Amino acid sequence: MYPDLPIRPIPTNLITGFLGVGKTTAIRDLAARRPPHERWAILVNEYGEVGLDQAMLEGSGDPGLAVSEIAGGCFCCSMEMPLDWTLDALIRAAKPHRLVIEPTGLGHPARVLDHLRSPRFREILDVRTTICLADPRDFENPRISKSPVFQDQLHLADIVVINKTDVVPPEVIAQFRQHIEQDLFPAKLLVATTQQGRLNHEWLDWRANEVRTPLFPEAHPAVEQVASSEPNLISLVPSIAPASQQLIPGQPIRFPESNTPSDRCGWIFSPDDVFQRDPLLDMLGGGFSVSRSKGVFRVEDDWILFNRVGWEMSVESTSYRRDSRLEVILDHASRRWDEFQYELMRCLIMKSPG
Numbered sequence: 001m002y003p004d005l006p007i008r009p010i011p012t013n014l015i016t017g018f019l020g021v022g023k024t025t026a027i028r029d030l031a032a033r034r035p036p037h038e039r040w041a042i043l044v045n046e047y048g049e050v051g052l053d054q055a056m057l058e059g060s061g062d063p064g065l066a067v068s069e070i071a072g073g074c075f076c077c078s079m080e081m082p083l084d085w086t087l088d089a090l091i092r093a094a095k096p097h098r099l100v101i102e103p104t105g106l107g108h109p110a111r112v113l114d115h116l117r118s119p120r121f122r123e124i125l126d127v128r129t130t131i132c133l134a135d136p137r138d139f140e141n142p143r144i145s146k147s148p149v150f151q152d153q154l155h156l157a158d159i160v161v162i163n164k165t166d167v168v169p170p171e172v173i174a175q176f177r178q179h180i181e182q183d184l185f186p187a188k189l190l191v192a193t194t195q196q197g198r199l200n201h202e203w204l205d206w207r208a209n210e211v212r213t214p215l216f217p218e219a220h221p222a223v224e225q226v227a228s229s230e231p232n233l234i235s236l237v238p239s240i241a242p243a244s245q246q247l248i249p250g251q252p253i254r255f256p257e258s259n260t261p262s263d264r265c266g267w268i269f270s271p272d273d274v275f276q277r278d279p280l281l282d283m284l285g286g287g288f289s290v291s292r293s294k295g296v297f298r299v300e301d302d303w304i305l306f307n308r309v310g311w312e313m314s315v316e317s318t319s320y321r322r323d324s325r326l327e328v329i330l331d332h333a334s335r336r337w338d339e340f341q342y343e344l345m346r347c348l349i350m351k352s353p354g
């Protein structure tokens with residue numbers, strides 16, 4: 001079924017964790033330090049329709065990485081079919097030495113782990129450690145810490161890595177570590193601390209404990225609809241969804257299009273649209289409360305990757321060039337997005353006609 005695989009079954013890891021904890025940062029760093037002869041396949045799942053993590057990972061321009069993305073919902077919900085199609089296409093195209101999967105920050109790992117260990121994939125994938133990255137400040141926030149998804153991400157992990165120790169007070173780290181070490185059973189193989197998602201390569205190959213069971217097996221029932229109909233397998237690797245071919249300068253595509261209130265919204269702009277960097281960053285970092293936002297933008301003399309988690313922001317250059325795109329997820333509530341889009345459009349540099 002899969003001829004020419006260099007390793008079979010393929011060593012496979014899930015890197016889990018709540019929204020914005022540093023999963024993609026960790027995978028990008030791990031991939032950059034992989035053994036030089038290895039090809040890696042990375043599958044990212046994005047909650048919003050406008051995926052950004054593929055752009056973030058492809059921004060390194062590394063030819064030994066094949067990245068695919070499933071956007072528009074969690075594949076722990078009703079997305080097993082897209083997961084199968086995408087994995088098939090990715091494995092065939094990349095013939096990877098390792099597969100790394102990043103579920104959405106709002107995804108429940110149980111169904112994904114079960115599916116990857118099911119007869120469908122048993123001879124293809126060797127599911128090794130599941131590593132959950134965590135920001136201990138999420139543990140202090142009852143809205144997050146009480147959520148079944150947050151709890152089971154921790155519960156099902158073989159290794160918990162406390163990230164962002166540069167910005168989290170030591171006492172908050174200590175309390176969180178105590179919770180992981182004393183309240184969760186079976187014990188973790190390791191509870192580590194790190195910054196910038198720096199993980200040890202050896203952790204990937206430790207033996208996973210398959211008897212970890214979720215506390216909330218019914219969390220995240222199959223309620224979400226698959227974002228698109230059957231995907232075109234050719235276009236899944238390595239192109240980025242949604243397609244950017246029909247983009248017209250000054251006329252971004254918005255997801256969702258309607259102005260009915262919602263907690264998330266995304267935009268894709270033509271690669272010919274150029275933003276004014278400072279007004280754009282002022283606007284995106286401005287006084288509206290977001291849970292998570294991320295984007296890539298063509299600005300005056302560069303392309304930048306923007307990240308915001310709560311009130312923390314980061315900006316870096318990227319070699320991604322396909323389009324400008326933005327995804328915003330609010331804490332709760334919902335807003336109409338017309339006004340936000342108007343503010344965004346005001347940051348564009350208008351070209352004089354002709």
Ligand SMILES: Nc1nc2c(ncn2[C@@H]2O[C@H](COP(=O)(O)OP(=O)(O)OP(=O)(O)O)[C@@H](O)[C@H]2O)c(=O)[nH]1
Binds near residue numbers: 020024026167194292
């Ligand atoms: N201060 C600080 N920021 C970090 C650290 N690790 C990652 N970040 C930042 O956290 C933000 C989110 O990082 P990502 O790697 O995109 O997080 P993620 O978990 O993949 O996010 P989602 O996929 O949206 O859930 C980025 O701005 C990172 O630069 C860290 O150790 N310290």
Ligand SMILES: [Mg+2]
Binds near residue numbers: 025053102
């Ligand atoms: Mg990510």
